[in-house]
Amino acid sequence: DQQVKxxxxxxxxxxxxxxxxxxDYTNSMFDYFLxxxxxxxxxxxxxxxxxxxxxxxxxxxFTVFLNKSAKHxxxxxxxxxxxxxxxxxxxxxxETSGSRLTFGEGTQLTVNP
Amino acid sequence: EPEVTxxxxxxxxxxxxxxxxxxxxxxxxxYFYWYRQILGQKVEFLVSFYNNxxxxxxxxxxxxxxxxxxxxxxxxxxxxxxxxxxxAMYFCASSEWRSSYNEQFFGPGTRLTxx
Numbered sequence: 257d258q259q260v261k262x263x264x265x266x267x268x269x270x271x272x273x274x275x276x277x278x279x280d281y282t283n284s285m286f287d288y289f290l291x292x293x294x295x296x297x298x299x300x301x302x303x304x305x306x307x308x309x310x311x312x313x314x315x316x317x318f319t320v321f322l323n324k325s326a327k328h329x330x331x332x333x334x335x336x337x338x339x340x341x342x343x344x345x346x347x348x349x350x351e352t353s354g355s356r357l358t359f360g361e362g363t364q365l366t367v368n369p
Numbered sequence: 370e371p372e373v374t375x376x377x378x379x380x381x382x383x384x385x386x387x388x389x390x391x392x393x394x395x396x397x398x399x400y401f402y403w404y405r406q407i408l409g410q411k412v413e414f415l416v417s418f419y420n421n422x423x424x425x426x427x428x429x430x431x432x433x434x435x436x437x438x439x440x441x442x443x444x445x446x447x448x449x450x451x452x453x454x455x456x457a458m459y460f461c462a463s464s465e466w467r468s469s470y471n472e473q474f475f476g477p478g479t480r481l482t483x484x
Binding site: 307 | 373375400404425470475476
């Protein structure tokens, strides 16, 4: 199942700098996109979402950008903090097939002090 | 803050045995899910449950799996005869509404180890 893909398994940034996590999708029926953060031994924690009618959604340090024509979304974290170090999952859903989330592989973000 | 809880945190079982994984969704949520993550693989959807019946299930969710809401708070996943390949983290999730435009909140997971 390659409908949602996160091509970078890991990303390392310096504290205070911007972290950019990327996600690509192939299913043009996806109309809602979410980012989850996961610490070891915990479940995924909802971070931010965006519907397909928007191209940007911002919540504090977190901004998600959606480029529908490119079937690409990204999560920007500014400024990055050491506590942001976690695995970040991109997920997508489509209204016509219920509420199932299709996840990407995840990107391990490490923010160095 | 309300949260989804799951028990047990770790379950070890012998191949062929039945296991029941338990979840308590967030109290005012109406839609419930099970996902699993095999080590090193993606988080995969198993099943969604709404209004006391299965709403959607994936191809993984075969006859060995069943879900139930036995009372007003618990939501369970039963695997009738476990196989080695059922070893995974199992996550329960819940959401307030049925629409896909809705965040799902996940529990901490149950690690199932089948020997």
